[in-house]
Amino acid sequence: MPAIHQAQDWPYEVPHTLYEAYIWPTHDVGGQPYAPQIFEEKEDEEWENNVYITCEVLGFRGMWNAEERRRRYANDIGLTLYYGFPYNARWIWGAAKMLVDKNYVSLLELQGKIAEIRERLGVNSNRRGHAPSNINHGDTTKIHTGTGKSPSSPGKYIDYGPTPPWEPTGEVQPARFKVGDRVRVKDLPAIFYTRTQMYVRNMTGTIAALTYPDLVPADEAWDRYDAPQEQYYIVRFQQKDLWAEYPFENDTLQSEYPDMWLEAAD
CATH class of the missing domain: 2.30.30.50 (SH3 type barrels.)
Structure with a gap:
C-alpha cells in the first residue's frame, strides 16, 4: 500500500507557555517534564493504602532500597506507563517488577497468581471469537520466503566455549499432550x-x-x-x-x- 501524504498548509505550534512548562517543571514528578496541574484533594483508596504498606514491608525486609523504589521501579518505567498510571499504581507495578528482576519469584509464578486472583474474582475474559476482520475474497498477498542465508553475513561467530552462557540446565518436564490432541x-x-x-x-x-x-x-x-x-x-x-x-x-x-x-x- 502506498504511503498516505497530507499537504500541510499550517505551521506547527510551540506555545511559549508549554515550552516553558517543560523546561521549568512546576511539580516534582520523578524528574519528568510536566505542565502545571490542579491539586486534587482526595482521600487514599483502600488499595492505595495496601500498596503503600506492601512497598514498606518489602523495604523493611531488605528487598529494595529507597533509590530502587522511588526511581528505578516507580519512575523509570517509560512515559506511557508513567503518565498512564496513578502514583500508587506505579509503585505496585514497580514492586512486582522488582520481585521478578531479583528472582524472588519467576514471571510465570506472578502470572499464575494474578490469573488465580482474576479467576476468584470472576474477571477472566471468555473470548468466543474476535473482532470482524477486513479480509475479503479479493485480497491476495505475495509472500517472499527467505532462505536463512544472509549475503552480508561474515560467517564468524563469537566462541563461547563448550557451554554457551544461555545453555539451559533445568530438568526436562514430560510432555502432557500428543499429536491430534x-x-x-x-x-x-x-x-x-x-x-x-x-x-x-x-x-x-x-x-x-x-x-x-x-x-x-x-x-x-x-x-x-x-x-x-x-x-x-x-x-x-x-x-x-x-x-x-x-x-x-x-x-x-x-x-x-x-x-x-x-x-x-x-
Whole structure:
C-alpha cells in the first residue's frame, strides 16, 4: 500500500507557555517534564493504602532500597506507563517488577497468581471469537520466503566455549499432550513480557507436532537458565475460529507454544 501524504498548509505550534512548562517543571514528578496541574484533594483508596504498606514491608525486609523504589521501579518505567498510571499504581507495578528482576519469584509464578486472583474474582475474559476482520475474497498477498542465508553475513561467530552462557540446565518436564490432541491456549496476564499472541488466547486448536523441550520465554528473558524445560508444541488453528467473518473454510494457522500455555480442551 502506498504511503498516505497530507499537504500541510499550517505551521506547527510551540506555545511559549508549554515550552516553558517543560523546561521549568512546576511539580516534582520523578524528574519528568510536566505542565502545571490542579491539586486534587482526595482521600487514599483502600488499595492505595495496601500498596503503600506492601512497598514498606518489602523495604523493611531488605528487598529494595529507597533509590530502587522511588526511581528505578516507580519512575523509570517509560512515559506511557508513567503518565498512564496513578502514583500508587506505579509503585505496585514497580514492586512486582522488582520481585521478578531479583528472582524472588519467576514471571510465570506472578502470572499464575494474578490469573488465580482474576479467576476468584470472576474477571477472566471468555473470548468466543474476535473482532470482524477486513479480509475479503479479493485480497491476495505475495509472500517472499527467505532462505536463512544472509549475503552480508561474515560467517564468524563469537566462541563461547563448550557451554554457551544461555545453555539451559533445568530438568526436562514430560510432555502432557500428543499429536491430534485438542488444546486451548490459556489467557494468562500479559504483564512485563509475553510471546503468546492475543488472538489465540482462550482459543482451541489441535496439536500438529511436538518440537523440542526448552525454557519458556519468560524464564529465558530473566536469565533463569536453571528453570524446568518444557515441551514445545506446534498448534494448528482454523483461521475462521480466530477471526470473525474470515471467508475461507480450510485455511489454518500454526504457532508454537510451551506446555504451560496449553490446557486440554473439554
